Amino acid sequence: xxxxxxxxxxxxxxxxICGSFFWWLKNVSKxxxxxPLLFSIGLIIILLQGxxxxxxxxxxxxxxxxxxxxxxxxxxxxxxxxxxxDLMRHKxxxxxxxxxxxxxALLVVFFLGHLFGLSELFIxxxxxxxxxxxxxxxxxxxxxxxIGLSVVSIIITGLFGAFVxxxxxxxxxxKSAIAQGVALGTTxxxxxxxxxxxxxxxxxxxxxxxxxxxxxxxxxxxVLYSAIVFP
Amino acid sequence: xxxxxxxxxxxxFYLTGEGIALLLxxxxxxxxxxLFLLYLTLLLKWLHLEDVKLLSxxxxxxxxxxxxxxxxxxxxxxTLIESAIIPIIGVLIxxxxxxxxxxxxxxxxxxxRVEHD
Numbered sequence: 001x002x003x004x005x006x007x008x009x010x011x012x013x014x015x016x017i018c019g020s021f022f023w024w025l026k027n028v029s030k031x032x033x034x035x036p037l038l039f040s041i042g043l044i045i046i047l048l049q050g051x052x053x054x055x056x057x058x059x060x061x062x063x064x065x066x067x068x069x070x071x072x073x074x075x076x077x078x079x080x081x082x083x084x085x086d087l088m089r090h091k092x093x094x095x096x097x098x099x100x101x102x103x104x105a106l107l108v109v110f111f112l113g114h115l116f117g118l119s120e121l122f123i124x125x126x127x128x129x130x131x132x133x134x135x136x137x138x139x140x141x142x143x144x145x146x147i148g149l150s151v152v153s154i155i156i157t158g159l160f161g162a163f164v165x166x167x168x169x170x171x172x173x174x175k176s177a178i179a180q181g182v183a184l185g186t187t188x189x190x191x192x193x194x195x196x197x198x199x200x201x202x203x204x205x206x207x208x209x210x211x212x213x214x215x216x217x218x219x220x221x222x223v224l225y226s227a228i229v230f231p
Numbered sequence: 232x233x234x235x236x237x238x239x240x241x242x243x244f245y246l247t248g249e250g251i252a253l254l255l256x257x258x259x260x261x262x263x264x265x266l267f268l269l270y271l272t273l274l275l276k277w278l279h280l281e282d283v284k285l286l287s288x289x290x291x292x293x294x295x296x297x298x299x300x301x302x303x304x305x306x307x308x309x310t311l312i313e314s315a316i317i318p319i320i321g322v323l324i325x326x327x328x329x330x331x332x333x334x335x336x337x338x339x340x341x342x343x344r345v346e347h348d
Contacts, residue, residue, distance in 0.1 A: 011300075019296045037295040041302035048306065055307050062300030069301070071245045072294055073262030077269040078287040081280070093341040101334030108326040116318035126322055130330060133298045138260035148305030149312055151298055153323055161327045168328055174335035176342050183335035187327055190294065212266070219263055227257060 005053055011061020018043050035191070038155050073134040076212045083209040090178055090206075097179070098210055101186035102218040105130040106225065125149040127222065129157045132189040135215035139222045144230075154189070161188025162195035181206025186214040237286035240278070244269045 004010065022036035022043075048058055080087070087094060106127050113123035125145035128136035133154050140150035161184065169180055177200055184192035185207035193211060197204030248265030252258075272278045290297075305312070312319070 015296075015299050019299055023293070023296070037298055037302065040296075040299045041305075044299065044303050045306050048303075055303075058303065059300075062303060065297055066300045068290075068297045070249070070260075070262040070265070071241045072290050072297055073260065074241055074244045074248065074265035074269050075283070075287045075290050077266045077273065078280070078283060079291065080266075081270055081273045084274075090342070093338050093345070096341060097334050097338035100337050101330060104333045105326065105330040108329045109322055112322045112326055113318075116321055118315060118318055118322065122312075122315055122319060126319065129323060129326070133295075133301070135260065135263065137301055138262065142258050142260075146305070146308045146312070147301055148303070148308060149319075151301040152305050153319070155298075155302065156320070156323050157327050160324060161331060164328060165331065168331045169335060172332045172336055174332075174339050176339050178342055179335045179338035182338045183331045186334045187331040216263060216266070219260060223257060223259060 002054075002057065005057040006060055008061040008064060011058045012064055013061070014044060014047070014058065015040070015062060015065055018047075035155060035159055038152075038159070041152070041155075069134040069137055073138070076132070076134070076215070079208050080212045083205050086202075086205050087209050087213075093178065094182055094206070094210065094213065097182040098186050098214040098217055101183070101210075102130065102214045103221055105187065106218065106221055121146065122149070126153050127225075128218070129153040130161075130187050130189065130214065131218045132211045132215045135219060139219060142219075142222055142226050155191075158188045158191030161192050165192065165195055177203040178206050182210045185210025189215075233285055237283050240283055241269075241286060244272075 018040040019036065022034065022039045025031070026034045026036050047053070048055060109126050109129065110123060113126060124143035125140060126149070127143060128139035128145070128150050131139055131154065133151060136150055136154045137147055140147045165184055165188070168174070174180055174183065180199060181196045181203035184196040184203070188195070189211045193204060193207040196207035244265040245262055247268060248263070249261030251264050252261035273280065
């Protein structure tokens, strides 16, 4: 049995079947709040644990899928290119917004983590939480974080950010669609962008280009930080 | 064949990025260097959007699928995380609100200032 489960196609198949089920469910149902990603991760963990399948066996096939994250990072150039005119029109606001936004994301996690007594390992795993997943995984690798924890915290941040955005914009009186879009994209990456498109098209476009921009800028902050922490 | 061609282009940019990353004196993601190179190539019109459009639409639409294995990898360190789950959720929730407010306020301020000028 273990020979069959260690076949790389097993991990590939399990991921594909869980993924297609939850993406299908999201499409046919009215449950727009479903995160197919979070549900797929949960179901696969339950199946592996429940059926006593060693994680190492699953990993054989899962790694094939994970190897696409690098090329996917390259593809993030396309939406940045497509929105280059929106970017140039408000370049100083967007650049300064994503630079301060991604810096504050890292700084706040750093201080709150220490305040809550989290270990260095956890703090470093949580620091990439606002960065879009393919870039966030690279960030977690640079910081020697727990990659699984980084990914789950990126998803939780995205879901919570999209949920809390209307309240934050109301309390802090953030009214312009551009500001709302940049805030959503910088904080809650792709999931926030979905929310931004519900607000309006300008907000969505701003959010979409902020994802890649904030991701790139965050890496610069993180490389700088790691140069200080791990000399 | 179109898909093969577009995959070749993306993989070539990615591997070039990784190659350059190896030459750097510090650790930097190769995929991000590939991103810069592709953006530059599009900007200089050496490549056109149609040359990567089909593949990039697919990957951008189903990007989250490719994160599943990375998320599942949390089980190999679950016992480590279990004891700290409450402070971790606390950090995530509070920092998300603060980051979103700071980013929004900064951009809102800059846009209002431009409109006043």
